[in-house]
Amino acid sequence: MAGNNFMSAPPMFTGENYQIWAVKMESYLQASDLWDVVTTEIPTLPEDPTIAQITENKSATRKGYKAKTCIHSAVSEMIFTKIMTCETAKQAWDLLKEEYRGNQRTKRMQILNLKREFEMKKMKEAESFKEYVDKLMAIVNKIRMLGEALPDSRVVEKILVTLLEMFEAKISSLEESRDLSTIALGELINAMQAQEQRRAYRQEEGVEGAFQAKYTATSESKGKKLWNRGGEDNVGKGTRNPPKFPHCQHCSKTNHHPTKCWKILECRSCKKKRHIAKFCKNKQQTQAQTVQQPNEE
Template identity: 40%
Template sequence: MWAVRVETYLEALNLWEAVEKDYIVPAILVNPTLAQIKAHKEMQNHTSNEIWDYLKNEYERDERIRWMQVLNLVRDFEMQKIKETETVKEYDERLLSIANRVRLLGSSLKDSSNVEKILVTLPEKFEATVTTLENTKDLSKIPLA
């Protein structure tokens, strides 16, 4: 997806030709800045196509890692159970922490997932409250608070 977006963007700016025709990276400018020297060193002796391939591979690897982290966090979320000594608020904060880490990775868990998870895993002493909520409220619209 990233590669398609960047390719489209470069085509819109009439720059994709540089990648297709495999231009050679030009020599460094006279009186370059430190950033230009660093960038040129990283791209030294590379063609535009090699640079594109490098960027594409790096991003794809990062995406795979990110996706695996999301899957692990979702699995961790699904495995959570309330502890005997834990309050509902503490349990909710633990679930929210996992959901926030998933969001930071570019994915999301719906608030309704947190609500459902809490209601399903609460101890029996909360059964009356859970039943009342299920009978009187639309659980998909109950805010986490």
């Protein structure tokens, strides 16, 4: 299409939420300068047309084909089979409107059902203010798209009446500062969301402080247990890890005292170094010979 390089693909209609799709599609066709051929049929040429009439008819016919192509590309294959025999964009648009929007009686029943749902809607304990308002405004927008008037003042009243008890302080503050009957819907929503965010921040800070205090107490308790256990081990059973000595001047190791180094030990039996009498080979040989001589005698 000429002059619509900024346009994206048209919204897709699959058989659900016709009112929303119709609003989006109408805006799309208006931006493409094709809405006029959807709302009115293209006039036929007179018997003796002028050149200007012929030119205008060709331009309108070309726009009609473009509009019909847009509608074809904006519906699913199942929906397309219902409008594929329509010759003009207006016929296709009116057929979809009649089937999915319904007649006046069906439209009135939809409005009554939506109003009943609007009146019964209340904020639940487990949902946030934003979730509740989004659900409520979805119902409000559906009612308005069906042509029924629902002023913002009624929505403001509904929100104030159905909020949870945690918002009572904020509502009282707004009542003291201004007249709630004149407050804008957007202002009320922003004020309540800000109140909910501040409350959430305070709760997070409280939880974080409690967790930090618990972690500190647990760490101190573990430290005391380890200290006490270490003291008992040192006093009674000895430390778990062997004590470290300075480097031995004889062998450079740290697992013994320099006076206990095997390199300077002297055997009492043979007077040689690097072993003790218990492991002396000369002493063992002498004892064996002493035992053997009486046996031979």
